[in-house]
Amino acid sequence: MRFFSTGGQSPEISFLKAAEQGLAPDGGLYMPTEFPSLPLPFDSPNSEFSLQQLAKICSYPFLDEDLSSDDTDRLIDDAINFEAPLVQLSETLFILELFHGPTLAFKDFGARFMARLFSAHRTRSNGDLVILVATSGDTGGAVAGGFYDLPGVQVCLLYPEGKVSDLQRKQMTTLGKNVTALEISGTFDDCQKLVKQAFSDQKLNNALNLSSANSINIARLLPQSFYYLHAFFQLKKLTNQTPVFSVPSGNFGNLTAGLFAEKMGMPVKKFIAATNRNDVVPQYLSGTDFKPRPSIQTISNAMDVGNPSNFSRIRSLFDGDDERIRKHIFGTAYSDEQTRKKIGDLYQEFGYIADPHTAVGVLALDQYREQSGDDSPAIVLSTAHPSKFADVVEEVIGREVEIPERLKKAKEKEEKSIPMDAGYDSLKEFLTEQYG
Numbered sequence: 001m002r003f004f005s006t007g008g009q010s011p012e013i014s015f016l017k018a019a020e021q022g023l024a025p026d027g028g029l030y031m032p033t034e035f036p037s038l039p040l041p042f043d044s045p046n047s048e049f050s051l052q053q054l055a056k057i058c059s060y061p062f063l064d065e066d067l068s069s070d071d072t073d074r075l076i077d078d079a080i081n082f083e084a085p086l087v088q089l090s091e092t093l094f095i096l097e098l099f100h101g102p103t104l105a106f107k108d109f110g111a112r113f114m115a116r117l118f119s120a121h122r123t124r125s126n127g128d129l130v131i132l133v134a135t136s137g138d139t140g141g142a143v144a145g146g147f148y149d150l151p152g153v154q155v156c157l158l159y160p161e162g163k164v165s166d167l168q169r170k171q172m173t174t175l176g177k178n179v180t181a182l183e184i185s186g187t188f189d190d191c192q193k194l195v196k197q198a199f200s201d202q203k204l205n206n207a208l209n210l211s212s213a214n215s216i217n218i219a220r221l222l223p224q225s226f227y228y229l230h231a232f233f234q235l236k237k238l239t240n241q242t243p244v245f246s247v248p249s250g251n252f253g254n255l256t257a258g259l260f261a262e263k264m265g266m267p268v269k270k271f272i273a274a275t276n277r278n279d280v281v282p283q284y285l286s287g288t289d290f291k292p293r294p295s296i297q298t299i300s301n302a303m304d305v306g307n308p309s310n311f312s313r314i315r316s317l318f319d320g321d322d323e324r325i326r327k328h329i330f331g332t333a334y335s336d337e338q339t340r341k342k343i344g345d346l347y348q349e350f351g352y353i354a355d356p357h358t359a360v361g362v363l364a365l366d367q368y369r370e371q372s373g374d375d376s377p378a379i380v381l382s383t384a385h386p387s388k389f390a391d392v393v394e395e396v397i398g399r400e401v402e403i404p405e406r407l408k409k410a411k412e413k414e415e416k417s418i419p420m421d422a423g424y425d426s427l428k429e430f431l432t433e434q435y436g
């Protein structure tokens with residue numbers, strides 16, 4: 001399969017090449033030239049597939065130029081070594097828990113898949129690949145954990161000072177070895193801008209093998225389609241119906257991955273784009289122009305994104321037809337106050353402890369149901385374990401949220417990060433010295 005750039009000015013290349021480049025030379029994002037029609041029985045209510053089986057079937061056509069099917073199998077078995085359970089709360093409300101990976105973030109799917117793809121190839125060529133990542137919280141830990149101690153790869157993380165949770169920061173700053181954390185005095189948008197500047201700096205790219213692991217990277221997106229497929233077949237078996245998916249969104253990689261799965265043949269009744277007050281996309285869906293804005297800080301901080309980079313992919317998937325996008329995707333936004341209340345309501349009603357991002361997803365589903373009258377079964381993607389946002393959650397539900405063992409470990413280790421201003425010159429100098 002070949003991949004083109006949404007910028008329209010770069011040559012078509014293979015999956016691995018597109019993954020290594022991250023952003024295309026013309027500043028666009030890579031997209032498949034065509035979507036395969038997956039050989040799966042989407043109409044059958046009796047199919048049972050494991051997450052790993054679906055991941056393999058979905059990956060073969062994408063990786064056909066780069067890996068044999070045996071190598072693809074190995075990569076999946078190694079990367080996707082945890083589950084994504086579908087938890088039923090009521091007859092029509094299902095929570096897809098995506099936080100059972102090693103860093104308890106759904107980003108483990110993308111990060112682990114990409115890390116293993118890169119590492120498998122680097123051992124055969126020279127020079128370390130330098131993965132440059134801007135993170136508003138969860139990406140950093142997942143990428144750091146995914147690449148940690150893999151040969152041939154260096155990881156450099158940029159996070160906004162004071163704007164990530166304690167645990168999120170610890171997951172980035174306590175690893176060491178091939179993982180370096182830069183604490184930027186600025187916002188997530190500043191971090192993202194710095195990374196974009198570095199990628200478009202030709203001189204720097206000639207000196208270093210730079211690559212990205214943000215959700216702009218096609219290798220992060222593809223593995224997120226796997227769990228949509230898995231959830232689809234589970235719901236099909238339980239209800240024999242076509243799901244509504246509500247997706248708590250920031251950069252819109254997760255929702256784009258759902259659209260990928262749909263393009264490959266998976267029926268979807270509706271997608272819901274759920275955001276916090278960073279509502280650039282819901283605004284657009286309600287009929288206004290797409291207008292990026294500076295991000296606002298909220299309690300669902302992994303979604304504090306003012307300029308969602310995957311939006312150009314969504315446009316490309318619909319051939320730029322805004323009306324069709326607005327028809328297929330329902331979007332709404334919520335305040336911190338509404339989010340807190342929803343966390344409380346879910347605990348009261350179902351005894352379920354949701355993190356703030358998941359709560360935003362449920363809020364949006366409620367509103368969709370109210371406005372559309374559609375009460376068919378719906379799947380809310382749960383993107384983080386509540387213990388990662390324990391301060392917010394515990395205050396609302398009035399009891400302690402247990403921290404899983406693997407997070408406790410990060411809590412005790414020593415932190416190491418390098419403070420830096422948000423000017424590009426500082427980053428450039430650092431990268432040249434550290435990796436040149």
Ligand SMILES: *Cc1c(COP(=O)(O)O)cnc(C)c1O
Nearest residue numbers: 138250251252253254302383384
């Ligand atoms: C990254 C993240 C999101 C947003 O996902 P996008 O793909 O950027 O839209 C939502 N919730 C959590 C917990 C995240 O870490």
